[in-house]
Amino acid sequence: MxxxxxxxxxxxxxxxxxxxxxxxxxxxxxxxxxxxxxxxxxxxxxxRLDLAEIEERADGGLTIGALVPNSDLAADRRVIERYEVLSRALLAGASGQLRNKATTGGNLLQRTRCYYFYDTAACCNKRSPGAGCDARGGFNRIHAVLGTSDDCIATHPGDMPVAMQALDAVIVTLAPSGECRRLPIADFYRLPGSTPQIETVLEPGELITHVELPPPVAGALHLYRKVRDRASYAFALVSLAALVKVTDGRIAYAALAFGGLAPRPWRDPRVEAALIGREPSAEAFAAAADILLGEARGSGHNDFKIPLARRVLIAALRDLTL
Missing domain, CATH: 3.30.43.10 (Uridine Diphospho-n-acetylenolpyruvylglucosamine Reductase, domain 2)
Known part of the structure; x- marks a missing residue:
């Protein structure tokens, strides 16, 4: 060091x-x-900043300080009762010791676990722009199949951000200029394109201070499913944060966000739109999976993620609706 x-x-x-x-x-x-x-x-x-509180919002949502430990957030009664998917995602990540130290703001900004990013002897455009991407021709089993570019196929490693994507969280920041910004999480992460080293829309020196959760969707069922190589302390091969509500025999609301598939938590509005108004059925679920994975591309060792993601989505929708 x-x-x-x-x-x-x-x-x-x-x-x-x-x-x-x-x-x-x-x-x-x-x-x-x-x-x-x-x-x-x-x-x-x-x-030691005063950013470690979880507060009620007037609209029924929550404001979460950037320094709230992951373990405290997962155990908060309001989170468990109103945002179960978030609590489950947090408990699926890392270990108890790490969750005691890891913070909400830091969790949003954790870097990829690509082997080549961590190996300073390897070529990595995310670590050294212009160096190349050894993952493309290397061992890429954990890498992305959606949202990649010629310069980078690394995946986002988080669990909490996937749940927050499904919950339409808003990230509140403070810039050196004194400006406060409210950034929808859908706009927070950048795809790699030709600049994979730039992972978010944060400006240099900009600090995450809070995360805002909107009011919970009444009647929606929550699910967080994480497929990984071992039962704990492992990053997702595929994960899914899902909120689904069925009214009068038809899907009235769906929010689906995926981890392990892309350089950022992945949510495709077309998938949700294809489900709204339809009766829960194997055919409807398969059609949603076709939309999700229509542009997915493997790089060899990670080709299995495409059929795996399909099975995860269909099984989750079945469990939530049938």
Whole structure:
């Protein structure tokens, strides 16, 4: 690990004015610094800021501070009762020890677990723009089949962001200019294109302060399903956060977000639109899967993800509606 300056911020405003990388739980950043994948010159400790509360909103939603630990968020009664999919997604991630340290804001910003990104001897456009992508011709079993580019096929590693995508979360930020922004999570993550090193729409020095959840959808059933190589402490091969409501024998509401398939949590409005108004049936579920995976492309070792995602979607919809 290379030498760096360290400072502790007394307020969000002081943090964004300090000019450095933010660190709270450090469950991802410290590992990357040890490997010299990331080499910040300056770290700003934000762990003591007053951003660790979960608060009721007037509209019936919740405001979650960026420093709320994953374990506290998963165990919060309001989250369990109103946003079950979020609690389940959090409990499916990492280990209990890591969830005690990992924060809401940091979880949104965790980096890919692509082997070649972590190996500084490998070519990786995300780590070193213009270097190439060894994953394309290498062992790419965990890599993306949707939303990729010639420059990058890495997947987003998160569980919590997948659930928040299905819940239409809004990310609240503070910029060094003093501007506060409210960013729908659907617009927060960028696809790799020719700049895979730019993963979100955050500007340099911009700090996540809160996440807002809208009021829960009354009557919707929640499900988080994660398919992985082992039962715990493993990243998703395919995951699905699903909210579905059936009224009078027809699907009245559907929100479906996937992990393990793309460089960002993946939600395709066309899939949901194809389900709305239809009677739950094997034919309707198969048609939705066809839309989801119509543009999916494997890279060899990860080809299995396409039929796996199809089975996960169909099984989840069956369990929620039939």
């Amino acid at each position: 290379r030498a760096f300056d360290f400072a502790r911020a007394a307020s969000p405003q002081a943090a964004v004015a300090a000019g450095g990388r933010f660190i709270a739980g450090g469950t991802n950043l410290i590992d990357l610094m040890r490997l010299e994948v990331e080499t910040p010159d300056r770290l700003i400790d934000i762990s």
